[in-house]
Amino acid sequence: MGSCVIAVDARYGLQSPRRGIGEYVFQLMRRLADMPRSYDLRLYGDRSADPSVVREFQAAYAVEILSAPNFFWWEQRVFPLAVRQHQLVHATANIGPLLSSVPVVMTVHDVIEWRRGHLFGGKIPWRHHLSRLYRMNALKRAAPRAQLILTVSRHAASDIHTVLGVPRDRIVVTPLAPKYSPGEVTWPKDPYVLALGAQDPRKNTAGMLEAARELTALGIGVKIVGMEARRLAQFPVPEVPNLEVLGMVGDDRLEELYRRAGCFVYPSLYEGFGLPVLEAMALGCPVVTGGNSSLPEVAGTAAALADTLDPHAIAQAVQQIMGDPVRQREMAEQGLAWAGTFDWQTTADLTHQSYEQVLHHLGHGAL
Numbered sequence: 001m002g003s004c005v006i007a008v009d010a011r012y013g014l015q016s017p018r019r020g021i022g023e024y025v026f027q028l029m030r031r032l033a034d035m036p037r038s039y040d041l042r043l044y045g046d047r048s049a050d051p052s053v054v055r056e057f058q059a060a061y062a063v064e065i066l067s068a069p070n071f072f073w074w075e076q077r078v079f080p081l082a083v084r085q086h087q088l089v090h091a092t093a094n095i096g097p098l099l100s101s102v103p104v105v106m107t108v109h110d111v112i113e114w115r116r117g118h119l120f121g122g123k124i125p126w127r128h129h130l131s132r133l134y135r136m137n138a139l140k141r142a143a144p145r146a147q148l149i150l151t152v153s154r155h156a157a158s159d160i161h162t163v164l165g166v167p168r169d170r171i172v173v174t175p176l177a178p179k180y181s182p183g184e185v186t187w188p189k190d191p192y193v194l195a196l197g198a199q200d201p202r203k204n205t206a207g208m209l210e211a212a213r214e215l216t217a218l219g220i221g222v223k224i225v226g227m228e229a230r231r232l233a234q235f236p237v238p239e240v241p242n243l244e245v246l247g248m249v250g251d252d253r254l255e256e257l258y259r260r261a262g263c264f265v266y267p268s269l270y271e272g273f274g275l276p277v278l279e280a281m282a283l284g285c286p287v288v289t290g291g292n293s294s295l296p297e298v299a300g301t302a303a304a305l306a307d308t309l310d311p312h313a314i315a316q317a318v319q320q321i322m323g324d325p326v327r328q329r330e331m332a333e334q335g336l337a338w339a340g341t342f343d344w345q346t347t348a349d350l351t352h353q354s355y356e357q358v359l360h361h362l363g364h365g366a367l
Helices: 020-033 051-058 071-082 126-145 154-164 205-216 251-260 275-282 295-299 311-322 325-339 344-361
Strands: 004-009 039-045 062-065 088-091 104-107 148-151 171-173 190-196 221-225 243-247 261-266 287-290 304-306
Touching (some): 004 071, 020 039, 020 051, 020 344, 051 062, 071 126, 126 154, 148 154, 171 344, 190 205, 190 251, 190 311, 205 221, 205 311, 221 251, 261 311, 275 287, 275 295, 287 295, 295 304, 304 311, 311 325
Parallel strands (some): 039 062, 104 148, 190 261, 221 243
């Protein structure tokens, strides 16, 4: 290791359980830990960090937990002060220090907030409005100043260039990967559809519930994970029979649900990547998802693409898979093969090359 230190905003990667950004940070740091590097990495988290995850990373890195009264103060005051002696900052979560004295590399996963109200609507909590206002303004200022922008898909790169005005030659695509290693297809499948629930209107839980009403009337069960039953009451959808709402589940349980499901539906209206699509494929589960944003890029030809604004189209796509066991198995096998073309080591390699490029540009060593 060298004398250069890169400070990493690892907040979401130090949490457990983790969602998209958290899984990205967690997997990236795991892979970089084993790579020969000319620089050191120092991870910074907040009080939401899981002690067991912190201990795991302390075997490879210095990890520091910083306290702050809120995320704004952590991002714009506490974190920048803590890292001011380092040579580079990696801001991993769509936000970076606005007054940093240290050069910054940013990971911008998407520009979703600029699409809200145009490509998709729906109400969001008032606290989200305040957060959204802050994050949009901060990102608009921070992204053009960053030494380099890392992002997760070609679609996201195009959006970042268009919305934030970042030159294309300062955007590097570092695709994500499933956390599960592709194995064998579990067969036969159980007669249920798996879906992920979320309050954000972009995730289209309301559309999924409408499709579920049609599917359950045909005898196809629907299981929704990641959202408590009481939260579904916000959606103006009639009660759906044969619907199981499982709430938050552990990794082992989720893996089993994916493996046994007859189909996984990801009806999102906009994504920067769409990691659950690959997670399902890696476990041999046929996928129905949207033809919008990054989803066709991530799904390739291994998923059935449907108009996710139309619940009937979602239900019809599911029926065509679950009503045809030959096609169902073919899609499961194709998904396994496709998911196997993505791996976190590639993400780490591309990120490492980007770090080296920026450090070289700043005069901290040769490529």
